[in-house]
Amino acid sequence: MAKSIKIGILGLGTVGTGVVKLLEQNGDIIAQKLGQPLKISHILVRDLNRKRDIDVDPNLLTTDPEKIFSDPETNIIVEVMGGVGAAKEYILKSLKRGKSVVTANKDLLALHGKELFNASETHGVDLLFEASVGGGIPIIHPLKECLAGNRIRKVMGIVNGTTNYILTKMTREGRSFSDVLEEAKSLGYAEADPTSDIEGDDAARKMAILASIAFGTRITYHDVYRQGISNLTVEDINYANDLGYAVKLLGIAREDEDGIEVRVHPAFVPLKHPLAAVSDVFNAVFVEGDAVGETMFYGRGAGSMPTASAVVGDIIEAARNFQHHDRGRITCTCFYDKPIKPMGAVVTKYYLRLIVKDEPGVLASIAGVFGEREVSLASVVQERALNSSAAELVLITHHVREQNLQDALKILADLPVVKQIASVVRVEGGED
Amino acid sequence: MAKSIKIGILGLGTVGTGVVKLLEQNGDIIAQKLGQPLKISHILVRDLNRKRDIDVDPNLLTTDPEKIFSDPETNIIVEVMGGVGAAKEYILKSLKRGKSVVTANKDLLALHGKELFNASETHGVDLLFEASVGGGIPIIHPLKECLAGNRIRKVMGIVNGTTNYILTKMTREGRSFSDVLEEAKSLGYAEADPTSDIEGDDAARKMAILASIAFGTRITYHDVYRQGISNLTVEDINYANDLGYAVKLLGIAREDEDGIEVRVHPAFVPLKHPLAAVSDVFNAVFVEGDAVGETMFYGRGAGSMPTASAVVGDIIEAARNFQHHDRGRITCTCFYDKPIKPMGAVVTKYYLRLIVKDEPGVLASIAGVFGEREVSLASVVQERALNSSAAELVLITHHVREQNLQDALKILADLPVVKQIASVVRVEGGED
Numbered sequence: 001m002a003k004s005i006k007i008g009i010l011g012l013g014t015v016g017t018g019v020v021k022l023l024e025q026n027g028d029i030i031a032q033k034l035g036q037p038l039k040i041s042h043i044l045v046r047d048l049n050r051k052r053d054i055d056v057d058p059n060l061l062t063t064d065p066e067k068i069f070s071d072p073e074t075n076i077i078v079e080v081m082g083g084v085g086a087a088k089e090y091i092l093k094s095l096k097r098g099k100s101v102v103t104a105n106k107d108l109l110a111l112h113g114k115e116l117f118n119a120s121e122t123h124g125v126d127l128l129f130e131a132s133v134g135g136g137i138p139i140i141h142p143l144k145e146c147l148a149g150n151r152i153r154k155v156m157g158i159v160n161g162t163t164n165y166i167l168t169k170m171t172r173e174g175r176s177f178s179d180v181l182e183e184a185k186s187l188g189y190a191e192a193d194p195t196s197d198i199e200g201d202d203a204a205r206k207m208a209i210l211a212s213i214a215f216g217t218r219i220t221y222h223d224v225y226r227q228g229i230s231n232l233t234v235e236d237i238n239y240a241n242d243l244g245y246a247v248k249l250l251g252i253a254r255e256d257e258d259g260i261e262v263r264v265h266p267a268f269v270p271l272k273h274p275l276a277a278v279s280d281v282f283n284a285v286f287v288e289g290d291a292v293g294e295t296m297f298y299g300r301g302a303g304s305m306p307t308a309s310a311v312v313g314d315i316i317e318a319a320r321n322f323q324h325h326d327r328g329r330i331t332c333t334c335f336y337d338k339p340i341k342p343m344g345a346v347v348t349k350y351y352l353r354l355i356v357k358d359e360p361g362v363l364a365s366i367a368g369v370f371g372e373r374e375v376s377l378a379s380v381v382q383e384r385a386l387n388s389s390a391a392e393l394v395l396i397t398h399h400v401r402e403q404n405l406q407d408a409l410k411i412l413a414d415l416p417v418v419k420q421i422a423s424v425v426r427v428e429g430g431e432d
Numbered sequence: 433m434a435k436s437i438k439i440g441i442l443g444l445g446t447v448g449t450g451v452v453k454l455l456e457q458n459g460d461i462i463a464q465k466l467g468q469p470l471k472i473s474h475i476l477v478r479d480l481n482r483k484r485d486i487d488v489d490p491n492l493l494t495t496d497p498e499k500i501f502s503d504p505e506t507n508i509i510v511e512v513m514g515g516v517g518a519a520k521e522y523i524l525k526s527l528k529r530g531k532s533v534v535t536a537n538k539d540l541l542a543l544h545g546k547e548l549f550n551a552s553e554t555h556g557v558d559l560l561f562e563a564s565v566g567g568g569i570p571i572i573h574p575l576k577e578c579l580a581g582n583r584i585r586k587v588m589g590i591v592n593g594t595t596n597y598i599l600t601k602m603t604r605e606g607r608s609f610s611d612v613l614e615e616a617k618s619l620g621y622a623e624a625d626p627t628s629d630i631e632g633d634d635a636a637r638k639m640a641i642l643a644s645i646a647f648g649t650r651i652t653y654h655d656v657y658r659q660g661i662s663n664l665t666v667e668d669i670n671y672a673n674d675l676g677y678a679v680k681l682l683g684i685a686r687e688d689e690d691g692i693e694v695r696v697h698p699a700f701v702p703l704k705h706p707l708a709a710v711s712d713v714f715n716a717v718f719v720e721g722d723a724v725g726e727t728m729f730y731g732r733g734a735g736s737m738p739t740a741s742a743v744v745g746d747i748i749e750a751a752r753n754f755q756h757h758d759r760g761r762i763t764c765t766c767f768y769d770k771p772i773k774p775m776g777a778v779v780t781k782y783y784l785r786l787i788v789k790d791e792p793g794v795l796a797s798i799a800g801v802f803g804e805r806e807v808s809l810a811s812v813v814q815e816r817a818l819n820s821s822a823a824e825l826v827l828i829t830h831h832v833r834e835q836n837l838q839d840a841l842k843i844l845a846d847l848p849v850v851k852q853i854a855s856v857v858r859v860e861g862g863e864d
Contacts, residue, residue, distance in 0.1 A: 022581055022723050029648070032767045033580055130578060136724035138570070138578035146562060146570030148465055149454055149744030216461065274730060277709045291454050291741035292568035295731030298706060299724060309723035312581030326758040335464045 004039035005319045008068040008099075010090055011081030012045050012061075015104055015131070017054055018308030019078060023315075030312070034319055042068040044081070044090075069093050076318045078311060079103040088112055095119040095127065100327055102314040104131035104307055110205035110221040113212065117332035124328045126321055128314035133206040134159060136306030137299035138313070139285050143213050144333060150289030152214040155253045156429065159206040161281035161301045162190045162197040163229050163249040167266075168279045171237050171247065177230060189281060199228035200264040203251045210285065211253035211262045217338040219253075219262055225343045227265040236353060236423045239394055240268050243351075243381060246276040250428055259339035261346050267428040268351050275429060344403030349378070349427035351396055354412070355420040358391040362417045366393070369415065373408040375400045390419060396427065436471035437751045440500040440531075442522055443513030444477050444493075447536055447563070449486055450740030451510060455747075462744070466751055474500040476513070476522075501525050508750045510743060511535040520544055527551040527559065532759055534746040536563035536739055542637035542653040545644065549764035556760045558753055560746035565638040566591060566715050568738030569731035570745070575645050575719060576765060582721030584646040587685045588861065591638040593713035593733045594622045594629035595661050595681040599698075600711045603669050603679065609662060621713060631660035632696040635683045642717065643685035643694045649770040651685075657695035657775045664698055668785060668855045671826055672700045675783075675813060678708040682860055691771035693778050699860040700783050707861060776835030781810070781859035783828055786844070787852040790823040794849045798825070801847065805840040807832045822851055828859065 007023075009016055023030070023038055031037040043060045068074060069090075077094040081087050084107050091108070094101050096119065103109070109116065109132055120127035130140045134157070143152070158164050162184060169180040181198070184190035196202045204224035211219040229249050240247045245268035253262045269276045274296050278284040283301025288294055300306035321327045356362045363383065370377060375397055382394035397405070405424075412418045439455075441448055455462070455470055463469040475492045500506060501522075509526040513519050516539050523540070526533050528551065535541070541548065541564055552559035562572045566589070575584070590596050594616060601612040613630070616622035628634045636656035643651040661681050672679045677700035685694045701708045706728050710716040715733025720726050732738035753759045788794045795815065802809060807829055814826035829837065837856075844850050 018723070025722070026581055026583055029583060030581060032648070033765060137727055138574035141578050142570035142574060145749060146573050146745040147741065148748045149458055149462060150741055151458055151461060216464070274709065277706065289741060290457070291450070291737040291744070293732045293735075293738055295569055295729075297727075297729060299727030303725075305723040306725055309579065309582055309721060312723070313578040316580045317577060320761060324756075324758045324761055326756045326761070329752060329756055329758070333465060 002036040004037040005034070005076065005322060006039050006041040006074045007076045007078060007315060008042040008044070008071070008074045009040060009078045009080065010044045010065070010068070010087070011079070012043050012052065013080065013082070014304045015080040015307045015311065016043070017052070018304035019080060019311050020056060021054055022305065022308045022312050030316060034316060034323070036319070036323065038315065038319060041071060041074045044068060065090055069097050075099055075322050076315060077101050078315060079105055080311065082107070084108045084111060091116060092119055095123050095125055098123055098125055100126035100128070100318040100322065102128045102311055102318055104129070104311055106132040106205040106209060110208040113209070113220070114218055120328060121331045126318045126327050128318055129209070130314050131307050131310035133209050134283050134285055134297065134299065135301040135303060136309040137283060137285065137297050137301065139210070139297045140213065142297065143210065143287060144330065147287065147289055147292060150291045152287060152289050153255060154288040155210050155214045155285060156275065157207070157210065157251045157285035158248055158275055158278050158283050159251050159285065159301060160197055160203040160249060161283055162194065164278065164283070165189050165281045167229060167247055167249065170232070170234055171241065174234055176234060177232060198230055200226035200249060203249060203264040207251035207253055207262050207264055211260065212334055214253060214287070215255050215260055215338060216333055217260065217336045218334040219260065219340070223262060223340050225263040225265070229266050232266055233423065236425060239351070239353070239381070243268070244271050245269055245427070246271055247425070248275060252428060255338070258345060259341040261341045263343065263346065265426060267426045269429040273429040344401065344406065346402045347399050348402070349397055349399055349430070350405055351423070351425045351427055352394070352421070353423040354393045354395070354418060355386065355422050356391050356393050357417045357419065358385050358389055359417070362391070363393065365415065365417060366412060369411050370408050373404045375404050375408045434468040436469040437466070437508065437754060438471050438473040438506045439508045439510060439747060440474040440476070440503070440506045441472060441510045441512065442476045442497070442500070442519070443511065444475050444484065445512065445514070446736045447512040447739045447743065448475070449484070450736035451512060451743050452488060453486055454737065454740045454744050462748060466748060466755070468751070468755065470747065470751060473503060473506045476500060497522055501529050507531055507754050508747060509533050510747060511537055512743065514539070516540045516543060523548060524551055527555050527557055530555055530557055532558035532560070532750040532754065534560045534743055534750055536561070536743055538564040538637040538641060542640040545641070545652070546650055552760060553763045558750045558759050560750055562746050563739050563742035565641050566717055566729065566731065567733040567735060568741040569715060569717065569729050569733065570742070571642070571717050571729045572645065574729065575642065576762065579719065579721055579724060582723045584719060584721050585687060586720040587642050587646045587717060588707065589639070589642065589683045589717035590680055590707055590710050590715050591683050591717065591733060592629055592635040592681060593715055594626065596710065596715070597621050597713045599661060599679055599681065602664070602666055603673065606666055608666060609664060630662050632658035632681065635681060635696040639683035639685055639694050639696055643692065644766055646685060646719070647687050647692055647770060648765055649692065649768045650766040651692065651694055651772070655694055655772050657697070659697040661698050665855065668857060671783070671785070671813070676703050677701055677859070678703055679857070680707060684860060687770070690777060691773040693773045695775065695778065697858060699858045701861040705861040776833065776838065778834045779831050780834070781829055781831055781862070782837055783855070783857045783859055784826070785855040786825045786827070786850060787818065787854050788823050788825050789849045789851065790817050790821055791849070794823070795825065797847065797849060798844060801843050802840050805836045807836050807840045
């Protein structure tokens with residue numbers, strides 16, 4: 001068989017280990033597809049002597065990145081070390097030396113995508129990143145290529161497995177957020193410091209990447225509104241279920257005549273919506289295009305082997321482009337410079353739970369405040385006495401501007417009859 | 433802007449009209465992505481004067497295919513005329529003249545795929561067919577490229593919208609097959625002659641295409657076992673629901689050490705399986721790979737614009753390959769010649785409904801027949817008297833070989849205590 005195509009891997013953590021395993025395990029079918037075998041030439045590690053989960057030829061390991069970049073035979077670099085410091089430097093160096101890069105690094109792309117894509121374009125090589133969103137789920141390529149004939153209207157996804165696991169458990173077992181979080185940590189589904197997952201930062205990075213591709217305009221992490229799930233209560237989840245909704249941490253990216261909105265926050269999703277059935281650590285991305293209509297991509301959004309599946313798919317593509325002298329065939333697709341809507345201009349529906357004084361006329365005065373701010377109520381779902389002096393009021397609004405709702409809530413908070421604005425959760429996935 | 437890339441379209445029916453509309457509607461973003469506009473140079477039609485749903489420049493229309501093939505400026509041919517006669521001839525002619533071909537023609541690919549792919553390879557051009565399975569859903573490219581690092585174990589799909597619509601209606605409204613079929617015809621969801629859809633032929637063609645890609649071996653329409661939905665009763669659907677299943681027409685392709693199985697038949701699918709929630713005319717394809725695990729692709733499996741979305745995605749790819757002198761970059765991937773299992777060797781679970789004499793010892797003698805044939809019963813779900821002399825017996829088996837079950841059923845049919853074998857439906861999507 002023909003000479004092998006050589007690959008340098010930066011990092012041998014969870015994903016790196018999966019990539020090494022998968023290239024070994026399925027090397028035969030990959031070589032068959034490419035007509036040439038793939039061969040790992042170098043693996044950059046921090047510690048040469050660390051005990052590892054896999055058997056790997058110690059001669060491949062190096063602590064010196066320069067050894068990899070300066071090897072003229074290594075044409076594909078796989079960055080699976082993570083972080084935005086050294087990883088960025090190494091990717092840029094690789095691109096400059098004419099090597100194609102495959103990366104799973106969402107943090108880096110969501111912050112410095114423009115610089116990285118510019119470099120890949122300048123040097124005529126590939127920068128592929130299927131693994132950066134949705135783990136093993138094919139979503140970047142379908143969005144960038146298969147759906148390229150569509151004007152994308154909306155991308156809506158469950159793109160963080162940790163929070164989906166927590167919300168699924170809270171829903172099924174009626175347990176509190178903190179209780180389930182502790183269990184998720186002990187099972188390895190949540191990190192010791194789970195902030196990035198539970199506060200929506202991780203999802204925001206992925207949505208920045210998806211929105212950039214969907215709308216052809218550069219969206220960074222900082223453009224994404226985000227709100228996490230730590231304030232959600234079992235009470236709200238129970239109300240959601242009673243009303244026919246699942247509670248999910250959603251990433252939503254929409255374009256309309258006023259611009260682009262990209263936001264990550266908990267939401268009520270109608271049980272009949274395909275995203276409502278996406279449970280546990282599974283991820284799914286729902287895409288709406290003007291021709292294709294509604295489509296959805298579902299699978300494991302994280303983990304060693306699922307992520308390796310996406311990385312290896314990209315390695316095969318980079319290898320094919322190298323064989324065909326066709327590197328850099330699809331570069332950055334952010335051709336436009338579209339405005340980002342302020343969050344106040346977003347229009348959606350809301351679920352509200354208020355604790356109020358249990359006395360006559362309370363609902364009327366609350367409805368009055370909403371009315372003045374053009375917040376129209378769809379229904380008063382529940383109105384029940386909590387004790388001799390307090391009642392709970394559960395409301396669902398029609399579509400309203402976020403700013404109007406926030407203004408109304410500010411006034412309500414100061415109203416003597418309102419004891420507490422207990423919950424505000426957006427309602428998504430119904431008719432727009 | 434640069435010179436346009438010219439496209440010849442064969443056929444201006446439902447899909448052809450969608451393609452013309454979409455190229456017009458989103459021509460700006462497509463040109464942006466390619467750096468060159470796409471331009472329709474010819475459209476082959478049967479009747480120049482027919483009234484059509486769209487405004488199309490009459491100068492583009494022709495009844496002479498040779499005019500298209502002989503135009504050296506037209507480099508991409510889109511075959512959306514359907515059928516396996518002229519379509520095959522025209523595709524082969526196009527490939528021979530060095531033109532890339534985009535087709536939505538599942539009938540043709542499922543019968544003559546090998547010959548067509550050989551021709552595209554010989555002439556170094558593309559033969560792209562994303563629209564042939566699942567309408568607008570990206571599934572061919574993800575399976576062939578993004579998931580290329582996986583050994584695919586199983587592909588399971590709802591790949592026919594007409595039957596899914598009928599089963600959804602039967603389930604929700606408790607109406608009979610024939611009643612819903614008539615309604616589907618009047619709404620245009622079923623054709624005047626619905627045989628190909630309801631008998632599973634259409635799904636079998638799509639499964640032949642998916643299985644060929646998934647397992648790297650040529651599967652034709654004739655290799656696919658098929659059974660339609662016309663014998664399903666509301667009674668069985670109600671039992672399924674009571675037992676926690678949805679009833680779907682499934683296409684299933686699996687590989688194990690004994691070979692490949694590809695089959696289309698109605699099945700009970702556990703309600704918690706992602707395919708169970710795929711309703712109405714929607715399609716979904718569930719793919720299981722050794723690295724990626726479970727993944728699913730969901731969307732509209734038919735219709736003018738969704739199908740056009742897939743066709744235009746392929747046109748863009750063919751145009752890009754033309755620009756980059758990289759046509760024929762991914763050719764046929766059927767490298768192997770794997771054995772197809774006889775249907776009798778397939779192992780699955782079964783739901784059985786029998787009408788028996790209502791007398792003591794009946795269950796024992798039936799269980800005895802199953803036991804002799806190594807058909808192990810998981811549960812006797814229901815045993816109820818229908819009238820003074822007959823009872824209904826509903827059983828679910830463990831995993832058994834199809835041949836063993838069929839042998840047992842043959843013996844049962846001759847047993848004096850068995851009045852009728854009312855239903856036999858496979859149970860899929862649980863633990864293998």
